Amino acid sequence: MNYQKMAEELLAIRAEQLKVPANQQMSKLIKGELFVLNYLSTHNRVAYPKELSREMVVSTARIAVILNHMEEKKWITRTGDVDDNRQTIVTLTDKGCEEIEKKRTEVIVSVAKMLEQIGADDAQEFLRIQKKIVSSCFKQG
Numbered sequence: 001m002n003y004q005k006m007a008e009e010l011l012a013i014r015a016e017q018l019k020v021p022a023n024q025q026m027s028k029l030i031k032g033e034l035f036v037l038n039y040l041s042t043h044n045r046v047a048y049p050k051e052l053s054r055e056m057v058v059s060t061a062r063i064a065v066i067l068n069h070m071e072e073k074k075w076i077t078r079t080g081d082v083d084d085n086r087q088t089i090v091t092l093t094d095k096g097c098e099e100i101e102k103k104r105t106e107v108i109v110s111v112a113k114m115l116e117q118i119g120a121d122d123a124q125e126f127l128r129i130q131k132k133i134v135s136s137c138f139k140q141g
Contacts, residue, residue: 022114025107033070036063037100040076040092047090048081075099 017023029038035056040047053063067090070076075096081087092100115123 020114022107022110025110029103029107033066033073033075034100034103036066036070036090037075037092037096038104040090041097041100041104045092045097048087049090052090070096 018027028034036052039052039055049060049063049067052067053060056063067076067078071078073095074093077091077093078088079091081089115126118126
């Protein structure tokens with residue numbers, strides 16, 4: 001089996017996948033402000049900026065810029081940690097929660113349509129393979 005050739009084919013497919021509406025919707029949730037909103041909504045609505053930086057794989061300076069914009073939109077608040085005054089706690093506001101729920105619903109509807117288009121068996125297989133890729137990457141370290 002020629003894995004190099006398969007890798008080239010996968011790269012070409014990934015480039016084409018950028019045009020798929022469901023993939024465009026999903027990619028919005030893994031970048032910038034929407035990533036932070038989604039992360040906060042799935043982690044008890046609070047996090048430290050360093051935690052967000054680590055999870056998003058961006059610098060703390062980039063996180064600071066994102067958080068500034070989000071605070072202006074009233075999606076989050078930042079307060080000092082009473083247990084450690086050197087730390088800041090980022091908290092999702094009700095307005096931020098409403099925004100991410102709206103966006104998540106849009107993404108889920110779009111992805112569900114895509115999965116429906118490929119059929120139940122292929123959708124299950126697609127999910128199985130995606131899970132295998134994620135778990136094998138974590139094992140490799």
